[in-house]
Amino acid sequence: MKKPIFRLDNGTPRLLGTECKSCQHRWFPALSFGCERCGAHGEELIDREFNGTGRLLSRVEVAEETGSYTLAMIQLDDGPVLGGIIEDPDTPSAGDRLEAFGTTIDDKPGIRFRRCSG
Amino acid sequence: MAKTIKDMRPVYVIGIGLDRYQRYSERSYIEFGLIAIRAALADAGIPWPEIESFYLGTAMMGMGPGRAMIKHLGATGIPITQVENASASGSTSFRQACLDVASGLTDISMAAGVDKPALIPRADGGSPGDLIGKMLAPVHHFALLADQYREQYGVTPEQLAAVAVKNHSNGSKNPFAQRQKIRTLEEVMAPPYLSGPLNRLHCCPIGEGAAAVIVASEDAMERLKLPTKRSIRVMASASRSERLYEPGENWDVALTRETTEQAYREAGITANQLDVVELHDAFTIEEIIYTEAMGLSEEGNGGRDIAAGEFDIGGRCALSPSGGLLSMGHPIGPTGVGQIAEVVRQLRGEAGDRQQPGANTGLTHMVGIGAVCLVHILQCA
Numbered sequence A: 001m002k003k004p005i006f007r008l009d010n011g012t013p014r015l016l017g018t019e020c021k022s023c024q025h026r027w028f029p030a031l032s033f034g035c036e037r038c039g040a041h042g043e044e045l046i047d048r049e050f051n052g053t054g055r056l057l058s059r060v061e062v063a064e065e066t067g068s069y070t071l072a073m074i075q076l077d078d079g080p081v082l083g084g085i086i087e088d089p090d091t092p093s094a095g096d097r098l099e100a101f102g103t104t105i106d107d108k109p110g111i112r113f114r115r116c117s118g
Numbered sequence B: 001m002a003k004t005i006k007d008m009r010p011v012y013v014i015g016i017g018l019d020r021y022q023r024y025s026e027r028s029y030i031e032f033g034l035i036a037i038r039a040a041l042a043d044a045g046i047p048w049p050e051i052e053s054f055y056l057g058t059a060m061m062g063m064g065p066g067r068a069m070i071k072h073l074g075a076t077g078i079p080i081t082q083v084e085n086a087s088a089s090g091s092t093s094f095r096q097a098c099l100d101v102a103s104g105l106t107d108i109s110m111a112a113g114v115d116k117p118a119l120i121p122r123a124d125g126g127s128p129g130d131l132i133g134k135m136l137a138p139v140h141h142f143a144l145l146a147d148q149y150r151e152q153y154g155v156t157p158e159q160l161a162a163v164a165v166k167n168h169s170n171g172s173k174n175p176f177a178q179r180q181k182i183r184t185l186e187e188v189m190a191p192p193y194l195s196g197p198l199n200r201l202h203c204c205p206i207g208e209g210a211a212a213v214i215v216a217s218e219d220a221m222e223r224l225k226l227p228t229k230r231s232i233r234v235m236a237s238a239s240r241s242e243r244l245y246e247p248g249e250n251w252d253v254a255l256t257r258e259t260t261e262q263a264y265r266e267a268g269i270t271a272n273q274l275d276v277v278e279l280h281d282a283f284t285i286e287e288i289i290y291t292e293a294m295g296l297s298e299e300g301n302g303g304r305d306i307a308a309g310e311f312d313i314g315g316r317c318a319l320s321p322s323g324g325l326l327s328m329g330h331p332i333g334p335t336g337v338g339q340i341a342e343v344v345r346q347l348r349g350e351a352g353d354r355q356q357p358g359a360n361t362g363l364t365h366m367v368g369i370g371a372v373c374l375v376h377i378l379q380c381a
C-alpha cells in the first residue's frame, strides 16, 4: 500500500514530507532512508507537513487524447520543489503565487494548484 | 595521490565500428552486435584474439548478454564485463576499456554497446499523477526546463527548433543514423506536441543498434605496426554523479558543467579549442543548456548561437555532427560508444560530407538518468 502524500486539514492540503534535524534539509514526498544533504538517518529524520503554497517556476501545456492540462514545477514556501497540475481559468506565469487545493480525481481525493486567492 | 587518465600510459582509439541505429526489429542483438564488432576489428586491422578485455554497455538486455554474443568470434577466455549506467552505459564501458589500457592491465581492449530497448515506455511517458515528486517523464522534465529557460533568457521557439533542424541535417549525411531525413523549421514547430512546444522531432528516437571501439597502448601499436595518423589519443575521462544542488539551481546544467570542467583540466585544454562535440541532445533544449554549461556559448546565448549557425559543420565548432541523439538516435547502450566513433572519424578526417574542416580536438558527453555524467576528450595524436 502506497503511503499517502497529502492530507486535507479542514479542506486545506498539507503535503507530507520529511525534515532532517541535523541540517534542516526538507524533501517531498516523505522518505526515511537518509538525508541527501548530510547523510543523517534514523531518528534524525522527522515527518513534516508542508503548506501547499509556493511560487511557480515553470509550466507547460500537455495535450493528451483524454484532454489537455497544465503541468508545473512549483517551489514551495517550505522548501521542496515539486511537480503538479494547475487548474485555473487564467494560466499563471512564472513567479506567480500558487496554492494547492483539494479536489476529486478519478473518484479519489487529489490535489491541484491555482493562483493564490488572497 | 590520485591520478587522471593522462598521468597513466597513453591510450589511443585504433578502431571504430557501427551498425545503423534503427527501429525495433526481429533481429537478434547478437547479429547486429557482431556487425559493429567485426567492423571495428576490420577498421583497426587486427584479429579478435588481440582483444584482451571486453566491456559491453547495455541497459535493457537483462543478465549477461556479452558472452553469448562474442563467443561467435571465437571464445578466447578474456574478461567480459557488462556495464549498466543508464544512457551513459556505453560511455562508461569506453571509460573502463581505457582504464584497462592506461593502467597497464591490458594492451588492447574493446568497448561496445548493444541494446534492443523498444519495450521501455515511450518518451511521452504518460499522464502524471495527482501530485508528483521531482521525477517526471523526461519529455515533461525537459519541456518544463525549456519554459524555465525561456523565462530567464527569452529563447524563441524558432531557436529551440533550430537545434533539431541542424541535427537532422547532419544526420541526413550519416549512413548510421536512424533518422536520415532533412527537416524544416516548419516541420519541427508543427503540432502535435508531446509537451509544451516539443513535438516528436524535438525528442530523440529510441531504437536498437550497436557500436564498438578498440583502444590500445603505444606498445601494442608499435608491435602491430598500426598507422599513428589514424590513431586518436584519449586525453581525458571524467565521470561524475549529481550532488545536492541549491533549490532553483538547474542540476542538469550544474552536473554537466562540473564534469566538463574536470575533463578540460585533465586534458589541459579550454572550450574554445574544441572542433567537434557530440553531446546528449535527447531533447532540443538540452543542446542549448549544455552548450552553455560547456563554455561554448555565454550563458543565455546558446539558442541564439546555434540558430545563427555557429555550431553547424563548418562553423566554429561542429555540435552533434553525427546528427546527435535527435537524429542519429539513442539506442541507450550503444549511444556513448557511437559518439566516440563519430569524434574519431572526424579527427581522422574521414567523415566525408559531414567533415568538420581541420578537426583536431573533440569532446563526447552523455548524461544518464539516476543521474550521472561522462565526458571524454580526444585529440589527434
Ligand SMILES: [Zn+2]
Residues within 6 Å of the ligand: A020, A021, A022, A023, A024, A025, A035, A036, A037, A038, A039, A040
Ligand atoms: Zn541532513
